[in-house]
Amino acid sequence: MSTNYQNYIPVKAIPFVQFLIDEHSFELKIVNQRQTKHGDFRKLPNGRFQITVNNNLNKYQFLLTLVHEIAHHVTHQKFGRVQPHGKEWKTVFQHLMLPFLTPEIYPKEMLPYLANYLKKPKASTDSDTNLSLVLRNNEAENGKVFVFEIPFSSLFIYKNQVYKKGKLRRTRFECLQLQTNKTYLFNKNAEVILYNQTN
Structure with a gap:
């Protein structure tokens, strides 16, 4: 079920991702x-492994999320039950991300933020506000704005x-x-809707 993921990631990343999928055997589902x-990683009742990734992510977020979840799978295979985002x-995750840290895959301006995040990766990329913003090209979802963009005392x-x-x-x-x-x-990167006082 890993067929249509190619449309969701940078073209140059496809061979690396395909290698990881073949090597570690899991089902990839792209979900709403x-x-x-x-994204998430889980063992299914039939003993197989499944990774899901949200379909609304841009290709840079999607790739990072996918590798994050594959890292959970590989960690589970190598170490069994350990802390979900522990040192293992x-x-x-750092090891799996290395081949992707090139300007052919991630734009040059994103690479320093990614490298910094990967020194001590956290459970969610959103907790690294600078990386989160650069991954999204500093653009919030349609109809929303980032908290840091709105004036002091504004309602949202x-x-x-x-x-x-x-x-x-x-x-x-x-x-x-x-x-x-x-x-x-x-x-800073929380996405909110400006409150219209005439509501």
Whole structure:
């Protein structure tokens, strides 16, 4: 079921990805967008392994997510049950990503951010705000904006709640949820909808 993935990744990455698919034998499913994750890896009841990746990712995000999930599979094969994003996974992920870190696959301006992220990869690329923004060409989804782009004290909607943007605290913005009067911290790259006061 790994046939149509070629349309989702940079052309020059296809031979490397095909090698990984052949080498590690898993089913790849491209699925509709999920709010909480870009991809996942699991063992199916029949004993086979499945990797899913969201279909709304651009080719650079898709490739990184796919290799992230293949790293879970390889880690599972080599080490059995270990921490999901522990040192074993980090080492495997770094190793698997190396062939992809070229300007033929990732644009030159993305490579320093990727290299920096891969020194200590985290569970989600979105937690590295600079990498997340550069992977998306600094463009939010249709009809949305990034929190860092909107003016101080502006109102915005996130997950059907209205917030007021506050000050930057180190790397995140303090935002007040109007309904509960509680303050929440938002990453710079959180995608939100500007609240139209005439609503």
